[in-house]
Amino acid sequence: MQTALMQPSLVLLALLALLTPVAGQRTFYAHPSGDDHALGSFSAPLRTIQSCVDKLTGSGDRCLLKSGVYADAATVAGKRGTAAAPVVLGAAGDGAVVLDGTAPVPPARWSDSSGGGLWSATLPTSVLNGGVAQLWLDGAMQTPARWPNARSGKSAFDWTRWSNFSTSAPWPPDSYKPSKPMVFTDGAGLANSGLDATGAIAVMNIGHMDTFAAKVSAHAKGSAKFTVSLDVGAGMGNSKGNCCCCCSCSC
16 A cells, blocks of 8 residues: 655656657766756656756757656756757657656555554654645545535535534524634534644535635534634625525545
């Protein structure tokens, strides 16, 4: 089993088109198993895309990536070619080239501390600093944890998989003030879920069935109340009868 986290600054699983070879002044090759101190020939390729790109100093120069999976990023700047002799960054033509922007999470980091099938992992600082946008398992993007539980696809739009606001608690849009936090009260099972939703993203149908999303700034485990900072201007209705539908938190 392989798990990986996508960092948004990198390109994820982008397949480079196989390019038709063109005449150039110099051609350099790269491959993940290469060596950045190598000559950069087809049989002795460089290892990183950046080292290959750095070799491009004149019109017609080419950096061609041999078939493989590349996990590194590169900056291409200051390269100048001509219409007749462009500077080329492309595939070598020996197979598919994949740029993989994920950071692996070693299996040893995962543990089922609760014994109930809820697995967790502590991520290294190098991964967290890059920003985490998605989790992939064996090449398939995973659905973020959600309460009430729902998988990606149509089940996320099934109303039976959403919670409802309390009909007896004060309705925060009635006293809404711009830039001020609002406290909503769940009317279903949030208090009994065992979750602390602080930091989660609440997706709420609250303004005449208009949908809003906001970060939960405060919530305590065992409480039905949660606080969000939501600045919607004049876009929020204040009729509780029309705004009692659903609250869903990705925790």
